[in-house]
Structures are given as C-alpha cells and as structure tokens.
Amino acid sequence: MTLLKTTDASLSFGTRAIWDKLSFAVEKGEFIALIGANGTGKSTLLKAIIGVQGLDSGSIELEDGASISYIPQHRTEDSATPLKVKDLVRLGLDGHKPGLPLPTLAAKEKVTAALSSVQALELANESIGNLSGGEMQRVRVAQAMIGSPDLILADEPLSNLDLNQQLVVSELFEQQRKKTGAAVLFVTHDVNPIIDYVDKVLYLAPGGYRMGTTEEVMQSEVLSELYGADIDVVRNQGRIVVIGTHDHAHHPGEDWV
Amino acid sequence: MPTLFDFSDYDRLIPLVTNSLIAGALLALVGGLIGVFVITRQLAFAVHGVSELSFAGAAVFLLFGLDVVLGSIVGSITAAIIIGTLGARVQERNSLVAVLMPFGLGIGILALSLYPGRAANKFGLLTGQIVTVDDPQVTWLIAISVSVLIAIAVFWRPLVFASLDSSVAVARGVKVDLIGWLFMILLGLVVAAAVQIIGALLVLSLLVTPAAAALRLSSSQFWVPVMSIGIAMISVVGGILLALGGGLPISPYVTTISFLFYLVARILTSKRFGIIGAGGRK
16 A cells, blocks of 8 residues: 655755656555765655655655654754653654643653653653753654654664664664554665665665665666766675765765665 | 832732732733743744834824724734744744834834823833723733633644644644744734733743743743743732832833843853753753
C-alpha cells in the first residue's frame, strides 16, 4: 500500500533548481534512506512533505488520515526553548489535541517508556536548554515515536551522536517499524549504520536522483552518472565507502555516504 | 509635591477602588497567563504596537462619544490581525510594529486634542487610570477575561506545541497558522483590557515583565504560568493599593513592582551571583 507519493515534484530557489520532476513512492512500513550532498534538498523534501515548504510544480500526496512525526535537524536556537524534556516528548503524544496536558498516569507511563527506549529517562526533568546535541537527538527520537505515527521523517537523526549511539538509535527506528508498521524516511550522510534495515535508497544529486535498493543505487556507475564525475563505491565487510564525490572541499566528512 | 505613600484615610478609600481591584486582579490573571505565550512566540515588541493602536481606537471612539472599551478592542484587534497576517517572520514583524506604533500614537493624540472633555480622561488611556474604573468597564473586563481564559484552556496543547516546536507541530497536523491568528485575537482582547487600567504606554509591564521573570526562574509548564500570574497579581493589586494613598496614577507603582520582580529573578539566576543557576545542570 502506498503511503506517500510524489509526482513530478519540482522546486527551485531563485535560479538554483533544487529538484526537477522528482517522483517516488513510499510504501507502508518501508525504511528509506535519503542520501545526497549538501544543497540537494534533502531537508527541503521533508519540509515539503509536512507542508511548510510549497512546490513550484508537481504534487505530494499522503494517504488519507496518515499521521506523520518529524524529527527536525538539530539547531542551537532550540536551546532557548523553555520546556522540560518530558513535556517536549509528551507534545509528540497528544500536543495536537485540544485541552490541557493533564498529568494522567497513562501519559506518564508512555513518556517514561519512550524516554527509556532512547536511554534518556534520567533527562526527564531537565530543561531542553541544558541538553547536549546528542541528548537532544535522542529526546527527539522519543518524541517522534511516542505517537506511533504511520510515517517518521527524520532529518539527520544520527548527527551529534557517537558511533555506538548511532547504532542504538538506528536500531530504535527498526524496532519501531517492526512494532507499529511505521514507514521511515531517514536523511543521513552515512548509510552504514542503517544498512541492514534499509529497503531502498533515495539518492539526491545536483544532476538528478535515483531510487532503488542499496545494491542498485550504491554503485560506481550509478553515482558517477549522477555526479557526472568518477566515483568509486567500495564494499568492505558489509560496509559501503564512497570515494571521489567532488564537493568535499567544504564538507570533508561527507564522502562517507 | 504629593506624597508617594499615604495610608491615613485607607478604610474610607478602599470601597472606592473595589472596581479597580476586581479589574486589576482579572487583568493580572489573563495578562500573566497570556504573557508566557507572548514571550515564547516572540511577540513582546508586537504587544507594544497592538497597545498603541488600541489607544488610537479608544481615543477616536472617545472623540465621537462612543464606548471607549469597544474602541480599544477595535483598535487592538485591527493591529493584531495586521501583525498576524503580514508579520509572520520576526524581522518583518519588528519593522512592521515600529511602523504601526507611531502611526497609532499620532491618530490617538489627534483624537484626544480634538476631544473637548476633561484632561484627566485623556491621559488615562496612555498612562493609566487612578481609581476611575466604572461598572460597565468591569463588565467588559470580566467578559474579555472569561472568554480569553476559556479559549486558552481549550487550545492549550496545540498552542504550546505551535509556539515552542512549530515544524514538529505542523507535521503532527496542528494548524499552526490558525492557532497564530487565534492567539493574536486573544492578545488583542487582553491588550484592550489592559489599556483601560494601566495605559497603552505601560501595557508591557503586565503582559511581558511577569512572564519574563517567571521564565528566568523555571521551565516547568505548570510553574511558569503560575509564577507569571502571581507576579502580575502582586504588581497590579499591590500597585492599586499603594497608589490609593498618594492619589497618583497606579501605573508607576505597577511597573516598578513588576520590574523589581524581574530584577530579582535575573539576580537569582545570574551566572555570577545566582543561587538558582539558570545555565547549569541542577
């Protein structure tokens, strides 16, 4: 069953085209890695799906009644938000409903469970402003999953996390998918932490996009064609290393796709 | 020079300010509460713009012999809708408010200059009343306060979500734009009420200062509104009672008390002298 479908979605900022005729579908329960260099519109695509970014042409359709959780990219200005961790997580549960957030036992148990699953229970009464980048990411994951959404849009949920935490958080997405049947659209620079879970890769590049299984997309020929340059994709012990994408002068970490 | 504090005829004066006390307490309740959202939605400066247009509306209605509170509401809701529609982004909003504010003040001063009535009424709208809250005004204030309190209670969760975590709220299906509009209208109503008591120039001391002090002291969803309302209550009711003896406007007392609360909150949470430690972990 198709949960989300974009048809010929096009967007440009000024003279710079972000994507041109982007068409893809997300099926229920699918885990999709959204990969690409900076400036190829990965974050913008998530914003277009939730509706805060319009399109120049084309359409994005979501199945009727489907619920979405969004994990925004970490920003430092979030730290000024006067809210406790447990209250931020609770917003993900019932913040969209009218009325006061009465302290019910059921809500408290759900918040506790969500925070425990990201190993952040001890942060429950902390102000958001006091969290480190990695702590905030884990709290965001708890907030996104507590409402059992049909689709989770995660914008670089692994940034600010160390390698071990990356694996823990990646596994949480997989568990949530198994438990609730949620589809996941997961923006990342490095496919390796989620490589065992990913059904498909949506690779955005300045010259176009490609969608398919990890095996199909993460190939030297495919990426070379997308970038219009020689790219080597090397497989080693189940990991994928991409060598030679050209815009790395600014972003040295990003050749680890 | 009149004395600042004089409590000699107090038992005789208190009954005369019953209306003011009721009005002040109500205003502190809604003002302290809505102030928390004013700050989290970054509307502190916008409040000033809304209050100047509220003053303009009141002055124009006064000139034409119409209901002053109604004029106040017309002015502030107009401003709130303009700011809510055109000033979605903070930078745009600031210049928009700075443009609207002197325009509103100018219209108001023109209307007051043309008004043939007593001078005391004129300045009341700008700098606050002495003890002149009459029964119809109290009725207005009760109606406004009750409607605003009910609306905030009904929309509490989506309002918090939209104010503090906007993009996540949108994804979850919260109509953030609609909530923003609704909030501006509620704000317009509260500002119109506050202008009657404390005056257009000093509305911020009730709608921003108590909430700003409370937000320095806590990040709890429960304690921030409670403290903000408490500080507003002490400032307004205390200000009225102190002003009574001296026969002076209540506003300087109100503004000074709320300012002192903010000052103490800052000192308590400052990095150097603080005993509450705003920045660090508890």
